[in-house]
Amino acid sequence: MGTSDVFANLSDQLGWQEELYKDLHRRPELGLQEHRTSERIHQELKDLGLETTSIGGTGVVAVIENGEGPTIMARADIDALPVTERTGLDYASENEGAMHACGHDMHVAALMGAVRILVQNKNAWAGTYIALFQPAEENSKGASAMIDDGLVNKVPHPEVVLGQHVMPKPSGHVFTHAGPMLSMADSVHITIHGRGSHGSMPHLSVDPVVIASSVVLKLQTIVSREVEPGEFAVVTVGSLTAGTQANVIPDRAELRLNVRTYDTDVRNRVIASIERIVRGECEAAGAQDDPEFDYYDQFPLTDNDADVTDRISRAFDAGFEAEVLQPGAPATASEDFSELPDAFGVPYCYWFFGGADQEKYDDAARNGRLQEDIPANHSPFFYPVIHPTLETGTRAQVLAALEYLGK
Amino acid sequence: MGTSDVFANLSDQLGWQEELYKDLHRRPELGLQEHRTSERIHQELKDLGLETTSIGGTGVVAVIENGEGPTIMARADIDALPVTERTGLDYASENEGAMHACGHDMHVAALMGAVRILVQNKNAWAGTYIALFQPAEENSKGASAMIDDGLVNKVPHPEVVLGQHVMPKPSGHVFTHAGPMLSMADSVHITIHGRGSHGSMPHLSVDPVVIASSVVLKLQTIVSREVEPGEFAVVTVGSLTAGTQANVIPDRAELRLNVRTYDTDVRNRVIASIERIVRGECEAAGAQDDPEFDYYDQFPLTDNDADVTDRISRAFDAGFEAEVLQPGAPATASEDFSELPDAFGVPYCYWFFGGADQEKYDDAARNGRLQEDIPANHSPFFYPVIHPTLETGTRAQVLAALEYLGK
Amino acid sequence: MGTSDVFANLSDQLGWQEELYKDLHRRPELGLQEHRTSERIHQELKDLGLETTSIGGTGVVAVIENGEGPTIMARADIDALPVTERTGLDYASENEGAMHACGHDMHVAALMGAVRILVQNKNAWAGTYIALFQPAEENSKGASAMIDDGLVNKVPHPEVVLGQHVMPKPSGHVFTHAGPMLSMADSVHITIHGRGSHGSMPHLSVDPVVIASSVVLKLQTIVSREVEPGEFAVVTVGSLTAGTQANVIPDRAELRLNVRTYDTDVRNRVIASIERIVRGECEAAGAQDDPEFDYYDQFPLTDNDADVTDRISRAFDAGFEAEVLQPGAPATASEDFSELPDAFGVPYCYWFFGGADQEKYDDAARNGRLQEDIPANHSPFFYPVIHPTLETGTRAQVLAALEYLGK
Amino acid sequence: MGTSDVFANLSDQLGWQEELYKDLHRRPELGLQEHRTSERIHQELKDLGLETTSIGGTGVVAVIENGEGPTIMARADIDALPVTERTGLDYASENEGAMHACGHDMHVAALMGAVRILVQNKNAWAGTYIALFQPAEENSKGASAMIDDGLVNKVPHPEVVLGQHVMPKPSGHVFTHAGPMLSMADSVHITIHGRGSHGSMPHLSVDPVVIASSVVLKLQTIVSREVEPGEFAVVTVGSLTAGTQANVIPDRAELRLNVRTYDTDVRNRVIASIERIVRGECEAAGAQDDPEFDYYDQFPLTDNDADVTDRISRAFDAGFEAEVLQPGAPATASEDFSELPDAFGVPYCYWFFGGADQEKYDDAARNGRLQEDIPANHSPFFYPVIHPTLETGTRAQVLAALEYLGK
Secondary structure (H helix, E strand, O other): OOHHHHOOOOHHHHHHHHHHHHHHHHOOOEOOOOHHHHHHHHHHHHHOOOOEEEEOOOEEEEEEEEOOOOEEEEEEEOOEEOOOOOOOOOOOOOOOOOEOOOOHHHHHHHHHHHHHHHHHOHHHEOEEEEEEEEOOOOOOOHHHHHHHOOHHHHOOOOOEEEEEEEEEEEOOOEEOOOEEEEOEEEEEEEEEEOEOEEOOOHHHOEOHHHHHHHHHHHHHHHHHHHOOOOOOEEEEEEEEEEOOOOOEEOOEEEEEEEEEEOOHHHHHHHHHHHHHHHHHHHHHHOOOOOOEEEEEEEEOOEEEOHHHHHHHHHHHHHHOOOOOEOOOOOEOOOOOOOHHHHHHOOOEEEEEEEEEOHHHHHHHHHOOOHHHHOOOOOOOOOOOOHHHHHHHHHHHHHHHHHHHHEO | OOHHHHOOOOHHHHHHHHHHHHHHHHOOOEOOOOHHHHHHHHHHHHHOOOOEEEEOOOEEEEEEEEOOOOEEEEEEEOOEEOOOOOOOOOOOOOOOOOEOOOOHHHHHHHHHHHHHHHHHOHHHEOEEEEEEEEOOOOOOOHHHHHHHOOHHHHOOOOOEEEEEEEEEEEOOOEEOOOEEEEOEEEEEEEEEEOEOEEOOOHHHOEOHHHHHHHHHHHHHHHHHHHOOOOOOEEEEEEEEEEOOOOOEEOOEEEEEEEEEEOOHHHHHHHHHHHHHHHHHHHHHHOOOOOOEEEEEEEEOOEEEOHHHHHHHHHHHHHHOOOOOEOOOOOEOOOOOOOHHHHHHOOOEEEEEEEEEOHHHHHHHHHOOOHHHHOOOOOOOOOOOOHHHHHHHHHHHHHHHHHHHHEO | OOHHHHOOOOHHHHHHHHHHHHHHHHOOOEOOOOHHHHHHHHHHHHHOOOOEEEEOOOEEEEEEEEOOOOEEEEEEEOOEEOOOOOOOOOOOOOOOOOEOOOOHHHHHHHHHHHHHHHHHOHHHEOEEEEEEEEOOOOOOOHHHHHHHOOHHHHOOOOOEEEEEEEEEEEOOOEEOOOEEEEOEEEEEEEEEEOEOEEOOOHHHOEOHHHHHHHHHHHHHHHHHHHOOOOOOEEEEEEEEEEOOOOOEEOOEEEEEEEEEEOOHHHHHHHHHHHHHHHHHHHHHHOOOOOOEEEEEEEEOOEEEOHHHHHHHHHHHHHHOOOOOEOOOOOEOOOOOOOHHHHHHOOOEEEEEEEEEOHHHHHHHHHOOOHHHHOOOOOOOOOOOOHHHHHHHHHHHHHHHHHHHHEO | OOHHHHOOOOHHHHHHHHHHHHHHHHOOOEOOOOHHHHHHHHHHHHHOOOOEEEEOOOEEEEEEEEOOOOEEEEEEEOOEEOOOOOOOOOOOOOOOOOEOOOOHHHHHHHHHHHHHHHHHOHHHEOEEEEEEEEOOOOOOOHHHHHHHOOHHHHOOOOOEEEEEEEEEEEOOOEEOOOEEEEOEEEEEEEEEEOEOEEOOOHHHOEOHHHHHHHHHHHHHHHHHHHOOOOOOEEEEEEEEEEOOOOOEEOOEEEEEEEEEEOOHHHHHHHHHHHHHHHHHHHHHOOOOOOOEEEEEEEEOOEEEOHHHHHHHHHHHHHHOOOOOEOOOOOEOOOOOOOHHHHHHOOOEEEEEEEEEOHHHHHHHHHOOOHHHHOOOOOOOOOOOOHHHHHHHHHHHHHHHHHHHHEO
């Protein structure tokens, strides 16, 4: 039985799948609070006759056993973002201040569609398929919550883990390559302690505004002088806040930095350099108290295994009309996906699938207006077109699964 | 009749004056909203048989005519600060979020006491005494509000204007000198427009955090390189805020600067240099939009007239047991007081009087703990001791008045 | 006849070739002054029965016609560096202050060996071989001097141009890949005009030391914020000089910058940003006179043609025992080599060959001491080991030639 | 006998004195090399019948004892500067590269004239007059050389020491005041050690150009933030040099700073802050080696004693037609003069006398061209007009002496 047969009734399920997608889109929930979302996922899986397990709070796992064969795991993330939707869609968010602005609702609907196809076509494959619905990707807490809750011991050991993400690229296409797909990310909240004073008496102060400003300029030297030319590294000071009034020198300044890298050695050097620079600048200014460094939102590298990615790419090439495309420049988003395969010590493949209307995308590309006209993930205007995005995401999950499990 | 006679019954009025002071302290009102304060001032003046005039909204003026003689004006400011009182006094502020943290309540009570003495001792002087109660000194809007409301045409033309301020110096003493007493002050809110981007895509941004940081460092060169060595000038960036998240490059940065100078040419050069530096840094960074400069809280120089100050100092030397003291280094606070004499085109004298307990002050001075132990104006812990501060402020106003009006 | 036959008597010529190499090494001459070097090259070529032409002053070309067939060109650069040799070799430089510290003497000896082999093995090939000896590579003036002197019209039109460079990699190996091999380079001498003053009177100055310092810090933002992360770009301020005495503020500062890029758009943006930053900083500081920008030592990109490089790589793989190696990270040196094929509008291949003793190299690599123990080009300690470097360079030129001309 | 009598024959000596002045001007000698100058001074003193002593190498002292009375010392400095004279005077420097560009020749001629008057008018005074001719003022080594050579034990103990300096102010006038006359000065040569690299490999370097630039910007904060507003302090980086080529990152940067202050506490804080900033910036940049600080050209404060200056000012007021003038803003030059009185532990007075043609000066002042038209000390165009400058300097020394010694 060829893979094409399993998709014979794909169009039949689209009505159900679209309803599921729109329902999730209307009711976005922030990380670790995905109670209703989790509930609906449990219900859908049970409707397919599957047993479900809650892992890591709002995380959900279903294990589909189908005789002898390999075990693989596919993961979808389920959380939304604290963004106020401005798409104007008739199925726009009804939860004020929350929005599926990163398309995780599409990931859920696609994986659920793949599960349904696999359940309904058990004759086409053999082995064990683990569908994993992960909470709280955006704040990097969901994968670790599931792992901390005993994931590795609660489900069979997969030999490979699969993940996908919808992106502002042409709908109908999938994109992947071996090696680094998504960068590491580290955020750090730095507090610089100076000494406050009246604005007219700077000699009694250790001015944290000046220290912070000098830090910002010196941080530029990490990428410009310390990282090898051509090596990927970003050090962004996204936020700098100090003081509230013109005539009062505050006693502290706070910076929020975001670091992006693709190489652990580079990352470690960058982090060390940030701390060295901040400490050095505090000493240069005569600050009495040490600066503080609080790290958060830390994401690992997403680094596709060569062999797995080769197999899956070939499966995609065969199963889609178009070839798998290169994702282009390394994506600068980050993911906690890879924590899952790392917990099992197994390889993985992660791919993108397009969510932008092809015609609109091509127009924008021709006019050099991609950034203006094709809203990116996290934008209040971002949304995938439902068709053919939903079919593509579903088909990709099934093709990848059958590459390992197909008869 | 000597000046000592007029003070014969000074102690008799202290009960009334202390009640007035505590009532004002309990009910502080912010600038231009001093409705209850203004009401009470009107009533006190009327109780003395005086006619009152409202000028500049909550400003109050009473003109005491007493035959042929010079005309002089004495001014007290009446507004409070947006500070939450933490003194623990039993007469502490009952208006949440407002506090007489700069001692203007003491100025009102002292001037009112002086008015009462002058009214009750008309045989000791001749001429015209104008008691002016000014709103909104803290935001520099009160003096100009009174002038804009026609002050100069609504009251007789004084030949000199007098003002005083309570300070964290030993109670019982007055302090003044000819020449600059209080600096000019200018605040400016600067908005730097960059271009925002995702934190991982700095190449699509014009990073306002970096521009603002460079501006802060370059602003240091105004005092270090552009102002003549030894000339007084302060340029403080009291507030710098940009962005809220680590991984988003914001589209703007905002700075709040405070400038202190004693010379108009220096001030003008400093202001021009600030604008030149900010514009140059925006150009250096390739910012498309011009930075914005909004000036506020601008205070003129308080520059005591030599002759007036000489006369009043001698009157103080004679009328107080102790000599008038030097205020020490130029005070770094600022005042809109001088707008009043400037509106009339007449000279003025402005003096400080101490509000700190003498013993406590001496102890702190001996232990090098003046800054820690003697709260300064604007501190939530600041308060003048009532005695002898109230007598000193009252006596000073009377002595200064009689120097011009005394028989 | 296989290529191996042409190398049959390679070892016979080694004595002559080593003598030539050592002679050139002893008598290094700086760019455009390679009179003796040029003389010797003419003589060697004439000794082989070839006609020679001087092009671009000290440049030398010999055209070897050998019947019908393709025309190709091979280039060696011939100039030395202003370095004082410290190798201690018995054939070290006898020209004080000049040294073949970049190995161009090796390039000449290798190309001359290849010419000799080709002349002596005319039965093994057919077509036209142009041996081009180029002056003044180090200051980027030699290729253009030859082109300006009519190179394109003075020699037959080649279909491909070949070049090679000895590097501090293991001797016996060649290294190349399609695409960018050597970066673009641009140097710029920037003069910032301030206003001088006595050191104690900064208010009369526009301090160029401060401007230059701010420029240096702001230049860091080009790589850290303006260039896309992961894109290769280097902006180095190699020299900053201003003033001579502590107590005199100078009237100017001079910076010498070096820019390295692999993409013309990136290069153009970097250059534009440098000028924008310097001008912006001068304006921010209130400098009256415009800064000056003088560009020099500008090198084009060396960007190997894919097809040519593929052919030559296969020829090397076949003709050497070892495979062609990847040059690793993009080399950060620059070359004017590509100006020659660009003048003809033809593709090219440029490769490296190792000059370091294999055993010493391996030891250093094992001990993490490559930088300390294997002197790099331009170092006063740099020298290729003669054997097998000379054979490798000769063999590479012959193999590449026969790939196009071989029967 | 009045002081006017002693000047009766002042005009008689002018021919001799002018010849002496021109001779010194023609033969300027740098600090500690004033051999011919010293020789001539010995001879002149001997011609007056005085015994002379060499102290501190080229220093000369003559002690004139004239019975019971106070002992005072007057000092003239004798060294020239490494400046090439461009005055066009017919008595211009004949010693290439040396020039009396600071007017010390005038100091010598004036003091010698005073000595002659005192010797010739011994009936007008009583006591002991010590004429001290000090070498090497410009590099601050001369006073200490004399002290180290035992000055305090080799001459009688004076009760006051007098010094004067010719300035670009109107000739015929003297200028002084109690308190600080000349600032302290400290120069420091700072070496910052980074790590060099090829310009294209910044990641292998610790870039000293960037460190030095950051140091320069951070040094601005000493005056702008650390020194009390209005307090005199100057920190100038007069020289910054690093590297020679665009494409080589150097291994060090060198800065030469000059510090000017009027208060020892301020000076000490500034010096400490310089070191703290440089060390902090080196640490921030990850420099391995400590920076080096070499101090030189250190001058003490010249701080006129109130009582001495009051006496001498009154003597000048009486003895000159015009009143003593205020020197205006604190002069920013520095002197090692005060080391002499400090060695004896006695008070002193130091004054300026004008050297500029009165008419030319007034014209320049009217046209706001003082800086352009009246060359200042150290300029290759600087020279005092001989008349009346020579008389003024002579008369000032005599008047000051007779204030203490006059009968």
